[in-house]
Amino acid sequence: MKPLVYADTREQPSNVPEILKSLGARVIFEALTVGDYIAARDCAVERKTLKDFVSSIFQARIFDQARRLLEVYSKPLIIVEGNLTEIFEKTNIQSRSIWGGLLALMLDIGVPVLFARDRYETAEIIFTLAKREQTEKKKAPVVRPKRKMWTLEQRQLYALMGLPNVGPEIAKRLLRKYETLRKVFAAPEHELWHIEGLGKKRAKKICELLDAIFEEKQFKE
Amino acid sequence: MKPLVYADTREQPSNVPEILKSLGARVIFEALTVGDYIAARDCAVERKTLKDFVSSIFQARIFDQARRLLEVYSKPLIIVEGNLTEIFEKTNIQSRSIWGGLLALMLDIGVPVLFARDRYETAEIIFTLAKREQTEKKKAPVVRPKRKMWTLEQRQLYALMGLPNVGPEIAKRLLRKYETLRKVFAAPEHELWHIEGLGKKRAKKICELLDAIFEEKQFKE
DNA sequence: ACGCCGCGCCTTTGA
DNA sequence: TCAAAGGCGCGGCGT
Ligand SMILES: [Mg+2]
Ligand SMILES: [Mg+2]
Numbered sequence: 406m407k408p409l410v411y412a413d414t415r416e417q418p419s420n421v422p423e424i425l426k427s428l429g430a431r432v433i434f435e436a437l438t439v440g441d442y443i444a445a446r447d448c449a450v451e452r453k454t455l456k457d458f459v460s461s462i463f464q465a466r467i468f469d470q471a472r473r474l475l476e477v478y479s480k481p482l483i484i485v486e487g488n489l490t491e492i493f494e495k496t497n498i499q500s501r502s503i504w505g506g507l508l509a510l511m512l513d514i515g516v517p518v519l520f521a522r523d524r525y526e527t528a529e530i531i532f533t534l535a536k537r538e539q540t541e542k543k544k545a546p547v548v549r550p551k552r553k554m555w556t557l558e559q560r561q562l563y564a565l566m567g568l569p570n571v572g573p574e575i576a577k578r579l580l581r582k583y584e585t586l587r588k589v590f591a592a593p594e595h596e597l598w599h600i601e602g603l604g605k606k607r608a609k610k611i612c613e614l615l616d617a618i619f620e621e622k623q624f625k626e
Numbered sequence: 627m628k629p630l631v632y633a634d635t636r637e638q639p640s641n642v643p644e645i646l647k648s649l650g651a652r653v654i655f656e657a658l659t660v661g662d663y664i665a666a667r668d669c670a671v672e673r674k675t676l677k678d679f680v681s682s683i684f685q686a687r688i689f690d691q692a693r694r695l696l697e698v699y700s701k702p703l704i705i706v707e708g709n710l711t712e713i714f715e716k717t718n719i720q721s722r723s724i725w726g727g728l729l730a731l732m733l734d735i736g737v738p739v740l741f742a743r744d745r746y747e748t749a750e751i752i753f754t755l756a757k758r759e760q761t762e763k764k765k766a767p768v769v770r771p772k773r774k775m776w777t778l779e780q781r782q783l784y785a786l787m788g789l790p791n792v793g794p795e796i797a798k799r800l801l802r803k804y805e806t807l808r809k810v811f812a813a814p815e816h817e818l819w820h821i822e823g824l825g826k827k828r829a830k831k832i833c834e835l836l837d838a839i840f841e842e843k844q845f846k847e
Numbered sequence: 848a849c850g851c852c853g854c855g856c857c858t859t860t861g862a
Numbered sequence: 863t864c865a866a867a868g869g870c871g872c873g874g875c876g877t
């Protein structure tokens with residue numbers, strides 16, 4: 406059984422498609438709008454060099470990409486090519502930023518990430534994936550757990566953080582005192598002073614915003 | 627902010643709990659029935675040495691374990707400690723069987739797997755995970771764009787976008803009708819229906835959030 | 848929807 | 863009033 410893999414034309418120089426062929430896959434080049442390889446109808450792979458991966462975390466590009474991947478394919482996979490240790494040792498990049506990015510991708514968005522040492526491993530993973538996805542199997546359909554339902558508490562805090570000078574801490578104090586968002590938003594200025602962390606000045610700013618009459622600018626910025 | 631992590635008592639000899647403490651986490655030992663570490667109410671980590679991981683793939687143990695993990699925790703994570711390359715180089719183990727196992731875990735079962743180079747990295751990942759899961763989120767999956775300079779109008783719209791199903795357009799319509807933020811936040815459910823783009827369902831969701839009593843669900847002992 | 852750190856403004860507290 | 867200390871939001875940084 407010879408698996409079929411669609412490869413984005415821009416992946417040609419990476420040589421991964423060639424290795425895929427040598428492993429026994431049939432490769433068809435095509436201009437893909439999302440993902441770099443398609444291993445089955447519902448299964449796509451985004452390949453990233455480590456450098457690219459890191460910078461795409463910093464620019465938050467990767468999260469949009471992952472979401473789009475998941476919109477189109479129920480079984481997406483990101484393959485990162487390179488050795489994390491080198492990055493940690495040779496640059497000032499904080500390892501925790503990378504862990505955080507990986508955790509956000511996998512746990513919040515729900516797209517798995519796999520590290521490959523080099524192009525050859527990348528190809529081998531894609532080959533294995535294509536083979537198993539294109540083989541008849543009696544597997545139960547994937548039940549993809551719904552990721553990231555925000556808790557009520559978080560949404561309450563988040564709503565308040567839309568106000569100036571209100572972060573997580575102040576938001577918490579406000580809700581502790583007023584119980585519901587509606588009551589917080591109804592609070593008069595002089596009451597807000599009594600919240601620790603809110604003095605006259607900040608209370609005034611908040612109430613000015615709450616009571617400002619809405620005026621639409623005629624011209625777009 | 628000092629994250630709290632529950633550690634299975636059997637993990638003590640791994641020294642990971644000690645490292646977690648040194649990173650600034652509070653660690654509580656407990657006999658856990660599933661998983662090795664708990665980083666939040668719905669978030670557990672299974673730690674495996676690479677040798678153990680490989681043999682658990684061949685015995686198919688890992689898949690049941692992963693499924694049980696997912697039954698109890700909506701955000702499970704498997705951390706594999708060790709270097710895959712060494713396994714491939716020093717044993718006869720077929721790399722494809724490992725890739726197959728990893729893909730099955732991540733794509734079929736839906737449990738993410740992350741490789742750590744050593745105990746220290748394992749601890750760092752768990753620490754990062756606990757911290758991010760136990761900290762109030764400042765950013766939302768729904769885009770509330772982060773602007774540098776704010777006009778009054780932008781501020782008003784931004785504040786409303788903290789509500790579910792409210793984006794820039796709905797926010798504008800709400801403010802056109804009610805004039806000030808305070809009045810929008812005071813609006814009763816049946817009035818919100820009349821806003822274009824808000825039906826019974828969305829209005830209800832908004833009001834549920836506005837009137838929900840604040841309860842702090844801390845991840846505590 | 849990366850984590851960390853530093854700056855500057857504000858508030859709180861005690862003198 | 864003033865000074866000091868701490869809380870908090872915000873912006874910049876990293877390859
Ligand atoms: Mg790519
Ligand atoms: Mg274990």
